[in-house]
Amino acid sequence: MPELPEVETVRRGLVDTIVGRRIDGVAVTGMRTVRRTSAEAVYDGLMGTTPVAVRRRGKYLTVELDSGYHVMIHLRMSGQLLWVPADADEPVHTHVAVTFGGKPARRLLFVDPRTFGEVVVYDPADVAAEIPELHRLGVDPIADVFDRPVLAAILRHRSRRMKPLLLDQHLIAGIGNIYADEILHRAGVHPEAISSRLSPSSVTRLHEAIGTILATAVEHRGSTLADARYVDLFGAPGAYRERHRVYGRAGERCLTCGRGVIRRLTETGRATAYCPVCQRRPFKPQRSRAARVESREPTPPPTRGA
DNA sequence: AACTGTCCCTGCAAGC
DNA sequence: TGCTTGCAGGGACAGT
Known part of the structure; x- marks a missing residue:
C-alpha cells in the first residue's frame, strides 16, 4: 500500500526520469483510472508537453507540465508507476502508458489491478473545484513546518482516537495503516488513546516518532509487503518492511520490550497492531464497537520465538 | 465533532 | 482439483 514513504520514493524516481523529457505518446486504456475526467482529457493534457517538476502532497503526486497544467496521480x-523500455511488454492492468522521447525512448506505465488509483490532468488555478480533496489536505508530516507545536495544536483541539486521527488526511497527510501503527508503537501511545488527553511528553514522543519513522522509511525506499504490490519506478522493492516492529507481527513477541505479545484489533475498519506493554491502554478507554467485539474473542495469540 | 457503514475492485485464501 | 465465498484495504461520502 503506497503511503508517504513509497510515494516519496516514486517521486524522486520521477524527478530523475521524466523531468525535461517530452511526451510524444499517450495511450489510455483504463477508463476507471481517468474516471474523474475522460481519456480524451488525459490524452490532450499530456501529449506534446514536458514535465518541469514533480511534487508530493501526502500520498498525492503532482507533475507540473510546461503547458501550465498539472497531473495528479x-x-x-x-497502483504502480513503472519506468520501462519503450518496447517492453505491458503488464496486465496497465491503464495509462506515456511514451517519452529521447534516446532511447522510454515509457511510464500506470499499472493498477484494483483500479482505485487515479490520473487527472487539471488546471492548478481550479484545483479546489477539480480535486477538492487535494486542496483540503492537511500538513505534510515530513515538511519543516510540521513542528511539535503544530502537532500539539492538531491533537489538543479534538477528542479523537489516535489511530483514526493519524489516518485522517485532512489533518496530517500521508500516513496510512502501516506507518500509523509503527509511529504509535515507537511513541508508546495506544491506538485508542484520546488525542486531547495525551500528556506533553507523549506529544513530544509522537512528534519524534512521526519524523523518525517516516524519514527512515524514505531512506529504505518504503515497505514492500509479501502480498502487496509496491515497487519503485524501476521495479525494485523497498526494504523498510524488515524494520516493522508491529505491523504484520500480530502474535509475535514485541521486539522492543521483549515482554508483550503484539495484538491485533480492528479500529475504524482497519487492522491495527500494537504492543499492550509498550502502548498501555488509556485509563478511560473509548473503544469502537468493532474493537469490543473483536477483543471479546478468547483466543490468545500464539507466541513465537523468545 | 466524531464515528459508522458503504462503495469502489481484484487477488488471494479459506471453505466446501 | 475446482468452484464459490469472503475479505482486505485508501479514501470519499452519506447517515447518525
Whole structure:
C-alpha cells in the first residue's frame, strides 16, 4: 500500500526520469483510472508537453507540465508507476502508458489491478473545484513546518482516537495503516488513546516518532509487503518492511520490550497492531464497537520465538 | 465533532 | 482439483 514513504520514493524516481523529457505518446486504456475526467482529457493534457517538476502532497503526486497544467496521480491501494523500455511488454492492468522521447525512448506505465488509483490532468488555478480533496489536505508530516507545536495544536483541539486521527488526511497527510501503527508503537501511545488527553511528553514522543519513522522509511525506499504490490519506478522493492516492529507481527513477541505479545484489533475498519506493554491502554478507554467485539474473542495469540 | 457503514475492485485464501 | 465465498484495504461520502 503506497503511503508517504513509497510515494516519496516514486517521486524522486520521477524527478530523475521524466523531468525535461517530452511526451510524444499517450495511450489510455483504463477508463476507471481517468474516471474523474475522460481519456480524451488525459490524452490532450499530456501529449506534446514536458514535465518541469514533480511534487508530493501526502500520498498525492503532482507533475507540473510546461503547458501550465498539472497531473495528479494517486496510487491508492494497488497502483504502480513503472519506468520501462519503450518496447517492453505491458503488464496486465496497465491503464495509462506515456511514451517519452529521447534516446532511447522510454515509457511510464500506470499499472493498477484494483483500479482505485487515479490520473487527472487539471488546471492548478481550479484545483479546489477539480480535486477538492487535494486542496483540503492537511500538513505534510515530513515538511519543516510540521513542528511539535503544530502537532500539539492538531491533537489538543479534538477528542479523537489516535489511530483514526493519524489516518485522517485532512489533518496530517500521508500516513496510512502501516506507518500509523509503527509511529504509535515507537511513541508508546495506544491506538485508542484520546488525542486531547495525551500528556506533553507523549506529544513530544509522537512528534519524534512521526519524523523518525517516516524519514527512515524514505531512506529504505518504503515497505514492500509479501502480498502487496509496491515497487519503485524501476521495479525494485523497498526494504523498510524488515524494520516493522508491529505491523504484520500480530502474535509475535514485541521486539522492543521483549515482554508483550503484539495484538491485533480492528479500529475504524482497519487492522491495527500494537504492543499492550509498550502502548498501555488509556485509563478511560473509548473503544469502537468493532474493537469490543473483536477483543471479546478468547483466543490468545500464539507466541513465537523468545 | 466524531464515528459508522458503504462503495469502489481484484487477488488471494479459506471453505466446501 | 475446482468452484464459490469472503475479505482486505485508501479514501470519499452519506447517515447518525
